[in-house]
Amino acid sequence: MAGAGISTPSGIPDFRSPGSGLYSNLQQYNIPYPEAIFELEFFFHNPKPFFTLAKELYPGHYRPNVTHYFLRLLHDKELLLRLYTQNIDGLERASGIPASKLVEAHGSFASATCTVCRRSFPGEDLWADVMADRVPCCPVCTGVVKPDIVFFGEPLPSRFLLHLADFPMADLLLILGTSLEVEPFASLSEMVQKSVPRLLINRDLVGPFAWHPRSRDVAQLGDVVHGVERLVDLLGWTQEMQDLIQRETGKLDGQDR
Ligand code: APR
Numbered sequence: 001m002a003g004a005g006i007s008t009p010s011g012i013p014d015f016r017s018p019g020s021g022l023y024s025n026l027q028q029y030n031i032p033y034p035e036a037i038f039e040l041e042f043f044f045h046n047p048k049p050f051f052t053l054a055k056e057l058y059p060g061h062y063r064p065n066v067t068h069y070f071l072r073l074l075h076d077k078e079l080l081l082r083l084y085t086q087n088i089d090g091l092e093r094a095s096g097i098p099a100s101k102l103v104e105a106h107g108s109f110a111s112a113t114c115t116v117c118r119r120s121f122p123g124e125d126l127w128a129d130v131m132a133d134r135v136p137c138c139p140v141c142t143g144v145v146k147p148d149i150v151f152f153g154e155p156l157p158s159r160f161l162l163h164l165a166d167f168p169m170a171d172l173l174l175i176l177g178t179s180l181e182v183e184p185f186a187s188l189s190e191m192v193q194k195s196v197p198r199l200l201i202n203r204d205l206v207g208p209f210a211w212h213p214r215s216r217d218v219a220q221l222g223d224v225v226h227g228v229e230r231l232v233d234l235l236g237w238t239q240e241m242q243d244l245i246q247r248e249t250g251k252l253d254g255q256d257r
Helices: 034-038 040-045 048-057 066-076 123-131 158-169 186-190 224-235 238-256
Strands: 083-085 102-104 107-114 120-122 145-149 173-176 198-202 217-221
Touching: 034 048, 048 123, 048 145, 066 224, 066 238, 083 158, 102 158, 107 123, 120 123, 123 145, 198 224, 217 224, 224 238
Parallel strands: 083 102, 173 198, 198 217
Antiparallel strands: 107 120, 107 145
């Protein structure tokens, strides 16, 4: 289970870190309260703050970091059952984790839907408008086209239902870089068997790790990259990680050229 805290080392602000989190820095967007930027009612009233944020978050600006590549290595070693992420930055895909192993619980920019006629568009069709500070409009009905990011009150993607099979099957749960504040995602943390160890790697103790820890819970508090590197070292995978990161960043450099 991953949240915005795994992408701050890539340069993307999280939401709730005091001072640096997005919700502490929305003054420029002129919105009534932070979460409004992800609320449909406000979006229909004024879509510009969301698209200003989207311009910052649009895939392509940022790169995966050690945390993403650790999850990719788990996949390469056939140890990753599924990665449930709240993040909309697409860095899990960029690290090479296949879509079949991903549940992007709060959606992504990979696709978009017209808010009037419900036509679907590939995310890249909106890129030019978003980068030019234009609100993307449907070429058929002229309605506003919204990226398939899950707004508060919207249903989560149907792939989220995979948790009904995945979590009872898991024999280890990693929870990385999330405040576990938003439902129904946060409750996933309680869906593994009681005998299953849960490892939290996060700056601070959150959710059930703070309120009602289980006997096999482990919390590695502090910077997520440091915590992941410590785990990788204990696993004896440091060299493999370095090789993987070198290969993958070489590929991304090639794409940038
Ligand atoms: N190292 C360790 N922990 C970190 C780091 C870091 N470098 N950066 C941030 N964190 C921690 C923060 O301390 C916090 O506990 O990651 C957590 C991030 O929490 P949030 O900002 O609340 O992000 P997230 O949990 O992903 O938010 C969930 O809220 O607004 C909605 O849809 C939005 O998906 C988002 C959801």
